[in-house]
Amino acid sequence: MFGNLDAGGAVHKYATIKQVAGEYTISELCKLFRVSRSGYYAYLKRQVTDRNKPVKDFIQAVYRKYDGKYGYRQTQLFLLQDCGVWVNHKKVLRLMQEMGLRSRIRRKYRSHYVSSVGRRVAENALQRDFKACAPNQKWVTDITQYRVADTWLYLSAIKDLFNNEIVAYHMGVRNDNELVLRTFEKAFEKTKDVTGLIVHSDQGFQYTSYAYHDMLPKVGAQISMSRRGNCYDNASMESFFSHLKTEGLYPYDIRSVDEAQRRIEEYIQFYNQSRPQRRLKKLTPVEFRRQLSA
Template sequence: MFRNLDAGGKEQRFKLIEQAADIGQVADYCQLLGVSRSGYYAYLKRKNNDRDAEAKRLIHTVYKRYEGRYGYRQIQLFLWQDEGVWMNHKKVLRLMQKLGLQASIRRKRRFNMTYQAAERVADNLLKRNFTAEKPSQKWVTDVTQYRIGERWLYLSAVKDLFNNEIVAYQLSERNNNELVLQTFAKAFAKQKDVTGLIVHSDQGFQYTSHAYHDMLPKVGAQISMSRRGNCLDNASMESFFSHLKTEGLYPYDIRNLAEAQRRIEKYISFYNRRRPQRKLNKLTPVEYRRQFQA
């Protein structure tokens, strides 16, 4: 067992002690082989650090690939999707802390909300149940805004709660009824049969308009609305807009509307096709839908 000890120097002796440690005392083996216990434990520490070297490299690579926007939980999913490596989330957190990597800080923006008397309202059929058993069973929708200088860009989007996919969206410099109607024209062009579909929104003026309330019943869809001033009733859509802005807009120095539009379009494609979600069994929205339809 102890032949050819000089071939690998102290490193070889430490390896032998490690192999034999379960059948004897470390101190006895260290004395027998002429090495110190502190040296042996330093060897074990170096070995463990080396064991994490590849994991650190992968984490750093993925973190940089997505421009430092994500924390350890989303990095864990990207490691699985991009590198085929499933790593415990606690280990990802520990190694990110060692590497000094952290997610970009989310900037919170507050908007003053004013409410006008609604033309037509509907009951809250969704009741914060943001799950669906099949595609086009429940959609949520809303309009958000992004400011560039003195100008505004408005985004209307529709999200399928089955797989959190953005099924349609429309951009405009005008926040009007036409913006929402064009969004749904795109959505219905992709999904012909929406009989029984629940479409949930807040009580924004576009969703209480006569045009909106005439459009959805014609295709067999049901209208659902949040209670006035209660953003949690449409939390799933609010969550998407938050991710869009903090991951796809705020990190960049956007100077004009054209660039903002390009960033939004790029992010929505990324969100649907490249961003895995824990709730979707670590798949992207498109992958999850295709798996269901297979």
């Protein structure tokens, strides 16, 4: 009848007890849910005198709108963007804890060793400096994979470090040079002049290929690469992929490659146009870029 009695935190349990209090005694319910009677009555008192209820309602609305994906810091930004309400991040954390609201935990990426024997490797020109003062100064790029049944879907993406915008991406079921080259074709179709641009990647075989090393210098771009097996040298790109999977893929029961592609396309559009970022002065990547030209 009550489902998982340990789910949702103390506040959720108190709310359930209040809902069925007419059918059972308070002592029986508190014992069943393993909470104290004093805690329950304190909860009822807060319900009457809770000055934070309007803010909690906003937090609850944001939490539900985004399927419980976000922690207190990103929730704070969505409160401002979606509700026009600015709340101190410490208060957002405290209220979310009171309401038993928790974000989904992102999976951590792992370091892998990659040999450079017989490969064209460039120096690390980026040196983990993931900031740029203008568009098209620094791009980071990488490939990630997502499994659908017995098929792997590969996503190649390019991110501009000026505003963290995904400037181009390409998907396919084959992880080959064409996947990367097509991604850069799309990027160069939108950005004609990339003279002086630094393009940073890991040492994957696509990025050490002759085709890749011939392509970028021709348009005036400089190639930069992470050290062998060091994912932190490209942490900005890894961070985007982590957000993509945790927020745009893992919450859903995806059964086909077409659906996975649709989810990825929708998330990239959401990430660029609707997801505010603290580093961008609480603006979305597109808003931040447009502010520059305003």
